Amino acid sequence: MSTQRYRVSHTSTYDYTGPISASHNEVRMTPLTEEGQTTLESRLRIRPLTWSNTYRDYFGTHVTALETSGFHEALELEAVSTVERYDVDRERPAATWDALRSGGCRDRCFEYLELRRHTELPEDVLAGFAQAAAGLDPTASVAAVVDAVRDHLDYEPGVTQATTLASEAWAEGKGVCQDFVHATLGGLRHLGIPARYVSGYLMPDADATIGQPVTSESHAWVEWFDGEGWVPVDPTNDRPVSLAHIAVARGRDYEDVAPFKGVYLGDQDADLTVTVMITRLS
Amino acid sequence: MALFDTYPQGRAWDEMIGRDGGPRAPYEVMHDTLSRLGPAELAARSDQLARSYVDQGVTFDYAGEERAFPLDLVPRIIPADEWDIIDRGVQQRVKALEAFLGDVYAHEGQLPRVVNDGILPYELIVSSTHFHRAVSGLRPHNGVRVHVSGIDLIRDEEGVFRVLEDNVRVPSGVSYVISNRRALTNTFPEAFQALRIRQVHDYPRHLLRALRAAAPDGNPNPTVVVLTPGVYNSAYFEHSLLARMMGVELVEGRDLICTGGTVRMRTTRGDQQVDVIYRRVDDEFLDPVHFRPDSVLGVPGLINAMRAGRVTVANAVGNGVADDKLVYSYVPDFIRYYLDEDPIIPNVDTYRCVEPDALRHVLANVDQMVVKPVDGSGGKGLVIGTEADGKTLDALRAKLKDDPRGWIAQPVVQLSTVPTLIDGAFKPRHVDLRPFAVNDGETVTVLPGGLTRVALPEGELVVNSSQGGGSKDTWVLARSEPSEPVDEGSLETTEIVVMTAPDEFTEDPVRSVKEQQKQQQQVGEGAPC
Amino acid sequence: MLSRIAESLFWIGRYVERVDGTARLVDVVRLSMLEGGLAGHDESANMVLSVVMGGDPDARVTYSDLRDRLVFDPTSASSISGSWNAARDNARRARETLSTDLWAAINTAWLRWGRLGPPDGTARHLSWARERSILIGGIADSTMSHDEAWDFLVLGRYLERADMTARIITTGTLPTGGLSWQSVLSSCGGNQAFMRSNQGLFNDRNVATFLVLNREFPRSVLYALAEAEATLERLDPDHTPIGFTGEGRRLLGRIRTSLEYRLPTNIINELPQQMARVEQMVTAVSDAVGARYFPGGPELSWTEELR
Structure with missing residues (x-):
């Protein structure tokens, strides 16, 4: 059985243009422990911090709720985790339309079949996906949708933001992993394939020297339901989801998995700097 | 009897006047009292009522303006045995909703068991705008999520009470129950002497007890x-x-x-x-x-x-998934599923447009039905088919086809009526009833009475105050055997002593002391807690 | 009690008293005009606005400007209109805590003032405003329980009174503008009280001393400061000397004793500086009271974090 062990260090720093006196936030930066992934250790350091509490949210993500009182001009979050990824034997019969279209499946996966603000796309775009997948079984349809998305969208950072909708990115023809994922979700859901958003990290260089930190960033990919379980697929990169992918959070779209959200007291602006470093440990 | 001579009989079940034209038993005293009053006296009491309301400062906000809440002087009266059904039925309903909410937010396993067992589609829960994932997994300290509820009831043409709507988020109106009672006590003191009417002013005591019982860690002094x-x-x-x-x-x-x-x-x-x-x-x-x-x-x-x-938040966050109008149609099933009992108070027959057969029926009969948006409140968006014109009905059909999940429909029920003073005469006007229930974790206490809302325009079936309706005091009669101790300081007659004008010089100190002793004024109802 | 409510009560006290004080201040100029003829009243107005109210000394201001700015300007917290607006606004927020009569009195005063409108007949306006202000104070005293809520109301009232009286007294010291001590005394309503206490020995120094130091006359600076101090004492009988808790009392005590125990001659010579010190002290005490009982600063809003 193949395994990979990593250390992930994710630092987010918020610099405010003036001192703020309080903030209440939630952090989703702790990798999951589940089949195929074990988080051996995870530390979240926050400066300054007054109080925190941890829980698992509706989607199973590890959340740290935090509160900072007292004047501060910057908030620094650093999540350092040691994660082991291992292969799982996943032999399953291929997905069928019958299974996916059954009342039971459609009902239980309702949340992952709905197109909401972030994943909604124009009629003609959705029709295009349907055409590309015409006559194909679910597995091949997924590939067809991913191909269509990769055909249309160019990977280009700096054009879109965390709040960009799939329809907006599609109109631009450019985006980052989040936009690729939202567009893919729109296509898959339109076809009746339940699909969800996965956020986490991707080790960019699987053959990196052990012990050598590699600069990386947050990554997002898709999982679709084949009638029995969830199958991962990475629409942004032309490669399958592998042991290089580390999952942190799941949801219907970006809103459910945002690594950091909350409010602060005051009307100062904030600047965000993010650094992600991944080190192969084995 | 003159005031009721021309009282019209309609299809609706009238609360006071039976089919024979005479008053029903619980209303005999009131009917008699009202009949003896001449138009002048009636007008005077009605004015006094309005004034006492303004004095109390009881107003509500209608279209941005502060208005006195229209209270009609004819009370709605419910005999003890009928109230018993309502009491037990509301308690049962609240318990079923509590069980449902507990299942939705704090279930073991992947899905709520009500979904696993095929009673309710999961879609209805997750697609509700009031299903808040932020509180999934949260368990209240004493298990209560519905500390206060208002279960709206109507009485149909056969005189049967039915649940119209459940309100378990932030139900309001109980303050009018208390104010209405105070106002009516002053207006009809003779009726309060002749009848044994169950009191409502201790509601805040029940509410406080329930709130305190909900404190975290069983804190005894929260x-x-x-x-x-x-x-x-x-x-x-x-x-x-x-x-x-x-x-x-x-x-x-x-x-x-x-x-x-x-x-x-x-x-x-x-x-x-x-806390x-x-x-x-x-x-x-x-x-x-x-x-x-x-x-x-x-x-x-x-x-x-x-x-x-x-900290405990009452009512709990996320309760709205249970008072969704679509979920309403499943509540009788919840009663059977969670409590293993038959519903004591039935629903109004409801067609869920999300179901194709139901949608077909509704589209074909939309001019005979009441169609309501699932997410509406206060009567907004509601269409009464029998009163709508062709254009409205066409637009409605289009909306139903476009978003069937967003609508339910019910046959038009002629809500029961109660005589209401309109322009100096008694006319029948449609009413509903909102009893309030408080859950302290051990018992669900239903306040005897509740808010009777009346639609003031003739034939109007929508009774919510946000559309400009009015209300009536609601009297629940106690059983003939004394079941509750008579409360001191409540509903005693007023003895008013007229003071003589003060003399310029009080030369007789003894006499002035006696004057002071004569000044005893007892307020009609005990002061609020 | 809730800090928010305490703060509202404090400001109701201040603003209602400010109506009265401002009316009296404007009255000094008006009375001076009556006594001294028409000469120089624009100069008086100018002096009053710049020196006493901290306005622009180079601006050339007429009596009608003074009237407009201090009486009718609804946007200014120093004007009578602005004060009625603020008082009524605070009263609405604290309505649950005010007695019914008090709320009605403030609300009615605000409504009626709004209908009086700018126009002529300022004397009528000013006396109406003064009467209403005093009436509201009287209703507060006789219909509210003299508990913590009432204490905040009264604290605001006396702090404002000390401040406004200090300003009114300063007008008597102005070198030009023809404002007389007689007008100052009249505007403070102290003619009879002065006569009784000084047996008619009228001169500038006696009047000034009376208005600053008389312990029995309710509009004197000393009286107001002493009452404010007593209120702080009631609010916090435990006497914690450190921190904001004692700061207000300490400041008040200092200014009060410094006024009380200096010889009258010195007071008069340094009157403008002393009165300016009183104003500064009132601001400092007001800040200390705020920091102690209703901290939290101006209402900030919450901003969503960047995603």
Whole structure:
């Protein structure tokens, strides 16, 4: 059985243009422990911090709720985790339309079949996906949708933001992993394939020297339901989801998995700097 | 008898006048009292009623204006045995809704068991705008999520009570129950002497007890507050009345702060910890971290403080998934499923447009039905087919086809009527009933009476006050055997002693003392707690 | 009680008293005009606005400007209109805590003032405003429980009175503008009280001393400071000397004793500086009271974090 062990260090720093006196936030930066992934250790350091509490949210993500009182001009979050990824034997019969279209499946996966603000796309775009997948079984349809998305969208950072909708990115023809994922979700859901958003990290260089930190960033990919379980697929990169992918959070779209959200007291602006470093440990 | 001679009989079940034209048993005394009053006396009492209301400052906000709440002087009377059914039925309903909410938010396993067992589609839960994932997994300290509920009932043409709607989020109106009673006591003291009417003024005591019982860690002396959106809110009068009668602080979001995972209120003696918040603010405005980030009515960090077990919010966040109009149609099934009982009070027959057969039926008969948006409140968006014109019905059909999940339909029920004073004469007007129930974790206490809302325009079936309706005092008659101790200081007759004009020089000190002793005035009803 | 409510009560006290004080201040100029003829009243107005109210000394101001700015300007917290607006606004927020009569009195005063409108007949306006202000104070005293809520109301009232009286007294010291001590005394309503206490020995120094130091006349600076100090004492009988708790009392005590125990001659010579010190002290005490009982600063709003 193949395994990979990593250390992930994710630092987010918020610099405010003036001192703020309080903030209440939630952090989703702790990798999951589940089949195929074990988080051996995870530390979240926050400066300054007054109080925190941890829980698992509706989607199973590890959340740290935090509160900072007292004047501060910057908030620094650093999540350092040691994660082991291992292969799982996943032999399953291929997905069928019958299974996916059954009342039971459609009902239980309702949340992952709905197109909401972030994943909604124009009629003609959705029709295009349907055409590309015409006559194909679910597995091949997924590939067809991913191909269509990769055909249309160019990977280009700096054009879109965390709040960009799939329809907006599609109109631009450019985006980052989040936009690729939202567009893919729109296509898959339109076809009746339940699909969800996965956020986490991707080790960019699987053959990196052990012990050598590699600069990386947050990554997002898709999982679709084949009638029995969830199958991962990475629409942004032309490669399958592998042991290089580390999952942190799941949801219907970006809103459910945002690594950091909350409010602060005051009307100062904030600047965000993010650094992600991944080190192969084995 | 003159005032009732021309009282029209309609299809609706009249609460006071039976089919034979005579008063039903519970109304005999009242019918007699009213019949003896001439038009002048009637008008005088009606004026006195209106004045007593204005004096109490009982107003509500209608279209941005503060208005006196229209209270009609004819009470609605419910005999003890009929109330018994309502009492038990409402209790049962609340227990079933509690079980449902517990299943939705704190179930073991992947899915709520009500979904697993095929009773309710999961879609109805997750697609509800009131299903709040932010509170999934949260278990209230004493298991109660519906501390206060208002279960709206109507009586159909056969005289059978049916549930029209459940309200388990932020139900309002109980302050009018209390004010209406005070006003009527002054208007018809003779009726209160002749009849044994169950009291309503101890509602705040029950509410406070339930709120205290909901405190975290079974704290025996918790700090309870009422959270109001502020003076501009249409129900502000009720918030301040309840806070006053319970003897607890009335706060706004900006008085509260979350620090160290606890909620505190800012007082002149420093920040004081708050344990239970009776909130009259909607979920969406409660916590900008999880809900609307622009809300100024809530407290950032509140949901996380709840999750940390430091504060109880009543009613619980997320209750709205249970008073969704579509879920309403399943509540009789919940009663069977969770409680293993048959429903004591039935629903109004409901067609779920999301079901193709139901949609077909509704589209074909839309001119005979009442069609309601699933997410509406206060009667907004509701269409009464029998009263709508062709254009409205066409537009409605289009909306139904476009978003079937968003609509339900019911046959038009002729709500029961009660004589109401309109332009000096008694006319039948449609009413409903909103009894209020308080759940303290061990018992569900239903306030005897409730708010009877009356639609003032002739034939109008929509009774919600936000559309300009009125109300009536609701009298539940006690059983003939004394079951409750008579409360001192309540409903005693008023002895008014007329004071003589003060003399310029009180030369006789003894006499002036005697004058003082004669000054005894007992207020009609005991002062609020 | 809730800090928010305490703060509202404090400001109701201040603003209602400010109506009265401002009316009297404007009255000094008006009375001076009556006594001294028409000469120089624009100069008086100018002096009053710049020196006493801290306005622009180079601006050339007429009596009608003075009237407009201090009486009718709804946007200014120093004007009578602005004060009525603020008082009524605070009263609405604290409505649950005010007695019914008090709320009605403030609300009615605000409504009626709004209908009086700018126009002529300022004397009528000013006396109406003064009467209403005093009436509201009287209703507060006789219909509210003399508990913590009432204490904040009264604290605001006396702090404002000390401040406004200090300003009114300063007008008597102005070198030009023809404002007489007689007008100052009249505007403070102290003619009879002065006569009784000084047996008619009218001169500038006696009047000034009376208005600053008389312990029995309720509009004297000393009286107001002493009452404010007594209120702080009631609010916090435990006497914690450190921190904001004692700051307000300490400041008040200092200014009060410094006024009380200096010889009258010195007071008069340094009157303008002393009165300026009183104003500064009132601001400092007001800040200390705020920091102690209603901290939290101006209402900030919550901003969503960057995603």
